[in-house]
Amino acid sequence: MAKNSFFYFFAFFTLFLCKNSCKATEEIKVYELKKGDFSVKITNYGATVLSVILPDKNGKLDDVVLGYDSIDDYKNDTTYFGGLIGRVANRIGGAKFELNGVEYILPANDHGNTLHGGSKGFSSVIWTVEDFEEDSHLTLTYDSFDGEQGFPGNVSVEVTYMFIETNKLALIMQAKPHNKATPVNLASHSYWNLGGHNSGDILSQTIQIFGSKITPVNDKLIPNGEITPVKGTGFDFLQPRTIGSKLSEIPGGYDINYVLDNTEGKHLRRVAIVEESKSGRKMELWTNKPGVQFYTSNMLDNVKGKGGFVYSKYAALCLETQGFPDSVNHPNFPSQIVNPGETYKHIMVYRFTAS
Numbered sequence: 422m423a424k425n426s427f428f429y430f431f432a433f434f435t436l437f438l439c440k441n442s443c444k445a446t447e448e449i450k451v452y453e454l455k456k457g458d459f460s461v462k463i464t465n466y467g468a469t470v471l472s473v474i475l476p477d478k479n480g481k482l483d484d485v486v487l488g489y490d491s492i493d494d495y496k497n498d499t500t501y502f503g504g505l506i507g508r509v510a511n512r513i514g515g516a517k518f519e520l521n522g523v524e525y526i527l528p529a530n531d532h533g534n535t536l537h538g539g540s541k542g543f544s545s546v547i548w549t550v551e552d553f554e555e556d557s558h559l560t561l562t563y564d565s566f567d568g569e570q571g572f573p574g575n576v577s578v579e580v581t582y583m584f585i586e587t588n589k590l591a592l593i594m595q596a597k598p599h600n601k602a603t604p605v606n607l608a609s610h611s612y613w614n615l616g617g618h619n620s621g622d623i624l625s626q627t628i629q630i631f632g633s634k635i636t637p638v639n640d641k642l643i644p645n646g647e648i649t650p651v652k653g654t655g656f657d658f659l660q661p662r663t664i665g666s667k668l669s670e671i672p673g674g675y676d677i678n679y680v681l682d683n684t685e686g687k688h689l690r691r692v693a694i695v696e697e698s699k700s701g702r703k704m705e706l707w708t709n710k711p712g713v714q715f716y717t718s719n720m721l722d723n724v725k726g727k728g729g730f731v732y733s734k735y736a737a738l739c740l741e742t743q744g745f746p747d748s749v750n751h752p753n754f755p756s757q758i759v760n761p762g763e764t765y766k767h768i769m770v771y772r773f774t775a776s
Contacts, residue, residue: 448465448547449464449465449466449492449547450464450465450550451463451464451471451492452464452465452550452553452559453555454555454556454557454558454559454582454584455555455556456556456584456587457587458474458475458476458480458482459474459475459476459584459587459588459773460472460473460474461473461474461582461590463559463561463582464492464495465547465548465549465550465561466492466495466496466547466548467495467503467504467505467543467544467545467546467548468504468505468543468544468548468561468563468580469495469502469503469504469505469544470486470488470503470582470609470611471486471488471503472484472486472488472727473485473486473590473611475702475773475775476775477700477701477702477775478700478701478702478775478776479701481700483616483617483618483620483700484617484618484727485613485614485615485616485617485618485702486502486503486611486612486613486614486618486737487500487502487503487612487614487618487718487726487727487732487736487737488502488503488612488618488726488727489502489726489727490726490727490728496545500612500718500720500721500724501537501544501610502610502611502612502726503609503610503611503612504537504542504543504544504545504609504610505543505544505548505561505580505594505607505608505609505610506537506538506542506543506544506607506608506609506610506741507538507542507543507544507565507578507596507605507606507607507608508538508542508543508565508569508570508572508576508596508603508604508605508606508607509535509538509572509604509605509606509749509757510537510538510606510607510608510610510741510743511536511537511606511608511678511714511741511743511746511747512531512534512535512536512641512642512643512746512747513527513534513535513746513747513749513750514534514641514643514644514747514750515533515534515750516528516529516530516533516534516535518604518749518750520573520602520603520604520749520758521602523573525571525572525573526571527539527570527571527572528540528570528571531641532641533641534641534642534643535570535571537608537610538570539570539571540570541570542570543563543565543578543607544610546563548561548562548563548580549561549562549563551579556584557583557584558581558582558583558584559581559582559583560579560580560581561579561580561581562577562578562579562580563577563578563579564576564577564578565577565578567600567601572603572604573601573602573603574598574599574600574601574602574603574761575598575599575600575601576596576597576598576599576603576605577596577597577599578594578595578596578607579593579594579595579596580592580593580594580595580607581593585770588772588773588774589770589771589772589773590770590771590773591768591769591770591771592609592767592768592769592770593766593767593768594607594609594765594766594767594768594769595764595765595766595767596759596764596765597759597763597764597765598759598760598761598763599761600761601761602758602759602760602761603758603759604748604749604757604758604759605757605759605765606743606744606748606757607765607767608714608741608742608743608767609741609742609769610739610741611739612718612736612737612738612739613695613704613737613738613739613740614626614697614736614737614738615695615696615697615700615702615703615704616697616699616700616702617700618726618727618730618732618737619726619727619728619730621736622665622733622734622735622736623664623717623718623735623736623737623738624663624664624665624668624735625663625664625665625698626663626664626695626696626697626698626738627661627662627663627664627695627696627697627698628658628661628662628663628664628693628694628695628696628715628738629658629659629660629661629662629693629694630658630659630679630692630693630713630715631659631681631682631690631691631692631693632651632679632680632681632682632692632712632713633650633651633652633659633680633682634648634649634650634651634679634680635648635649635651635656635677635678635679635680636648636677636678636680636712636745636746636754637649637677638677638746642676642746643746643747644678644745644746644747644751644754646751646753646754648680648753651679654670655667655668655669655670655671656671656675656677656679658693658715661694661696664717664735664738665735673719674716674717674718674719674734674735675715675716675717675719676714676715676716676717676719677714677715678712678713678714678743678745678746679712679713679714679715680711680712680745681708681710681711681712681713688709689707689708689709689768689770690707690708690709690710690711691705691706691707692706692707692708692713692740692742693705693706693713693715693740694706695738695740700775701775701776702773702774702775703773703774703775703776704771704772704773705771705772706740706742706769706770706771706772707768707769707770708742708767708768708769708770709766709767709768710742710743710744710767711744711745711755712742712743712744712745713740713741713742713743714739714740714741714743714746715738715739715740716738716739716741717735717737717738717739718732718734718735718736718737718738718739719734719735720734721733721734721735721736721737722734742767742769744757
């Protein structure tokens with residue numbers, strides 16, 4: 422009887438361990454939002470956008486974001502394809518900051534600096550699905566603990582991907598600190614190519630960015646604290662022009678934060694318009710945040726993506742609406758500090774058309 426009791430206890434204990442240790446893998450799923458020819462696939466691993474499928478001017482459907490075929494590839498990813506970035510997106514210089522007299526040391530995962538929340542940011546954790554309606558929205562949540570990746574305080578985070586009307590996709594990101602003040606700067610890191618993810622580079626696509634200033638950076642892409650005008654420089658996209666038209670003036674490609682103009686005092690700022698002539702697709706973007714990181718996938722180096730297609734430098738563009746990079750170390754930048762009782766809210770609205 423003792424042997425049998427031990428056997429049953431051991432079997433139960435093994436099953437208990439398996440359920441808990443295997444839970445993460447079992448919980449990772451893919452969810453599709455679909456309305457007509459417009460569809461978006463999202464996984465709760467990293468709240469990651471896996472695909473965005475849109476018709477071109479002739480009705481041909483293409484997937485216009487870069488990515489992988491397997492969730493396992495996202496787990497080993499260093500490109501942040503489609504990920505929801507946090508607790509603080511972009512870079513923090515020296516991998517540290519001071520808040521209320523306390524110095525916080527963070528993982529130095531990018532040339533001595535912290536990039537996209539550290540070595541395991543929000544794009545590398547499993548989110549909880551709170552609500553899902555296929556033709557409407559998907560809401561995901563994540564509870565970030567005090568000290569996660571070096572950041573202070575417990576924070577509840579929520580993101581909703583939502584269809585608006587027939588051709589708009591909204592992202593609503595929220596965060597609520599519970600017990601300590603903390604910096605929060607969430608961002609969506611989709612790589613866009615309106616010609617299709619496997620159509621080549623984006624240098625001939627046209628972009629207009631509604632930001633008349635940038636925050637210049639050093640050779641490690643950390644802001645120097647200045648805010649300078651783009652007029653007359655290779656960063657000037659105030660009028661539409663092709664992405665590659667002044668690339669020779671920007672060694673290595675674009676990877677810079679634009680200070681968005683507060684157009685007409687509206688609740689949402691207009692961020693950018695991107696157009697691809699062959700497909701006729703156009704993407705417009707609005708946000709309530711003060712900045713946008715324009716990145717031309719300069720660091721992609723023969724990455725094997727969907728369907729075996731190999732993504733190279735300039736294969737896509739990112740428009741990451743955000744607070745300014747390294748704001749925690751630059752008092753003249755808009756603050757990213759959120760206190761208990763306050764709610765951080767970040768809105769993005771995309772509008773897609775083809776003609």
